Amino acid sequence: MMALFVRDVRLGLRAGGGALVAVLFFLAVIAIVPFAVGPDLKLLARIGGAMLWIGALLASLLGLDRLFQADRDDGSLDLLIMADRHLLPVTVLVKCLAHWFVSVLPLVLAAPLLGLFMNMEPKAIGATTLTLLVGTPAITFIGAVGAAVAVALPRGGLLVSIIILPLTIPVLIFGVSAAYGAMDASAAFLPPFLILAAITLFFAVLGPIASAAALRGSAD
Amino acid sequence: MNSAASRSGRWVDIANPTRFLDLAGRLLPWLAGLSTLALVAGLWMSFQAPDDYQQGSTVKIMFIHVPFAWLSMMCYTIMTLAALGTLVWRHPLADVSAKAAAPIGAVFTALALITGSLWGKPMWGTWWVWDARLTSVFVLFLMYLGIIALNRAMDDAAKAARATAIITLVGFINIPIIKFSVDWWNTLHQPASVLRAGGSTIDGSMLRPLLVMALGFTLLFFTLHVMAMRNEIWRRRITAMRRIAARGAERGRAE
Numbered sequence: 220m221m222a223l224f225v226r227d228v229r230l231g232l233r234a235g236g237g238a239l240v241a242v243l244f245f246l247a248v249i250a251i252v253p254f255a256v257g258p259d260l261k262l263l264a265r266i267g268g269a270m271l272w273i274g275a276l277l278a279s280l281l282g283l284d285r286l287f288q289a290d291r292d293d294g295s296l297d298l299l300i301m302a303d304r305h306l307l308p309v310t311v312l313v314k315c316l317a318h319w320f321v322s323v324l325p326l327v328l329a330a331p332l333l334g335l336f337m338n339m340e341p342k343a344i345g346a347t348t349l350t351l352l353v354g355t356p357a358i359t360f361i362g363a364v365g366a367a368v369a370v371a372l373p374r375g376g377l378l379v380s381i382i383i384l385p386l387t388i389p390v391l392i393f394g395v396s397a398a399y400g401a402m403d404a405s406a407a408f409l410p411p412f413l414i415l416a417a418i419t420l421f422f423a424v425l426g427p428i429a430s431a432a433a434l435r436g437s438a439d
Numbered sequence: 440m441n442s443a444a445s446r447s448g449r450w451v452d453i454a455n456p457t458r459f460l461d462l463a464g465r466l467l468p469w470l471a472g473l474s475t476l477a478l479v480a481g482l483w484m485s486f487q488a489p490d491d492y493q494q495g496s497t498v499k500i501m502f503i504h505v506p507f508a509w510l511s512m513m514c515y516t517i518m519t520l521a522a523l524g525t526l527v528w529r530h531p532l533a534d535v536s537a538k539a540a541a542p543i544g545a546v547f548t549a550l551a552l553i554t555g556s557l558w559g560k561p562m563w564g565t566w567w568v569w570d571a572r573l574t575s576v577f578v579l580f581l582m583y584l585g586i587i588a589l590n591r592a593m594d595d596a597a598k599a600a601r602a603t604a605i606i607t608l609v610g611f612i613n614i615p616i617i618k619f620s621v622d623w624w625n626t627l628h629q630p631a632s633v634l635r636a637g638g639s640t641i642d643g644s645m646l647r648p649l650l651v652m653a654l655g656f657t658l659l660f661f662t663l664h665v666m667a668m669r670n671e672i673w674r675r676r677i678t679a680m681r682r683i684a685a686r687g688a689e690r691g692r693a694e
Binding site for chain 1: 526574578581582584585586588589592593598601602605606608609610612613616
């Protein structure tokens, strides 16, 4: 399993800088926000946490269709499915973690810098980054289901996004409300944050199991 | 034979598409007639029902809005059961049922959203609010559309069925969220008032037409569902026949 993790991380880092593109996309989305809502610093500070979340969500959807597709193209996906039939969910979990480590963690690391662009306070930046760190794995796990279902499709990328965006709404809701909880004295930080952590753990179980079932169905 | 065995025997019987078509042909006139009867009676009863002392005659929107909303959830539940049927028992009709139910469910969800919006404008003063119930039903609508899109995107019916079944099962998380959203969060939408512990809070003069309308729309749903399943089976037969014909033509040319 560790070998698989290292292999996936290496492939992800080598294969044409997909992570860098995601970070650039994140940067572009955040840079567009002030053009759309106007350069009012107070307003930007207020909506900053939500904008960071939306940007990170969209950017993390970008590379999802490659999660299984690259392995399917070179045939190693069939080997993985055949190798350990009973542990396939664990294999998927490891692949998800590797994908998160390579493509999504850079987004989380870039979030504080983009938070400065949005004129957010240090405390709010810290809270938003923390919620992103805890919440984005859930997006990857949900996305794995969509990626596994659409793995046989030639242009599945857009379809994956359409299918999984409705399912990521709870993550977005609790992530943003925890980020606001840290900014605003009247709102609480801990309850939404704990629910966010629970959602991540829940999808860490459900996502790999469902995508393993889908992968088995798509193998031919 | 005990009852459980005979029941499972019946399910296996229906698995034969010809028997199902037979049964559907016999059932459909009854279903259609009963649903027409119930809908006409329900409509007449809802126009007889008294106006609300606060809402006036707009309360009549309830008689269609509430059945649409119930059916949007029931349809997804049926699709989930069908998805289980596809994945666990490999029932050949389960996937036909799920595929046929999705567009009907999407339409009922859209109607629930539209009628709710029309009701919300005079009552709440706005077409739309982002409260928990409305948002979760909207998410349900998006999921219906996603499932339909996914199913249409794959050529191979068996593979499309498995993929759709998995997405349907994962999406079922949303149904309890819709049902209990009005209890868990403080929403503008009113809490459950018909199916609740301690009896209904709606007066009998309004509850009776509502239940008749709900029955009528449920029957209508099953009529449409059986018709759509029959269409789907016919469509697949035609595809299979075309393939056989094409193969025969090719063989004829080769000889």
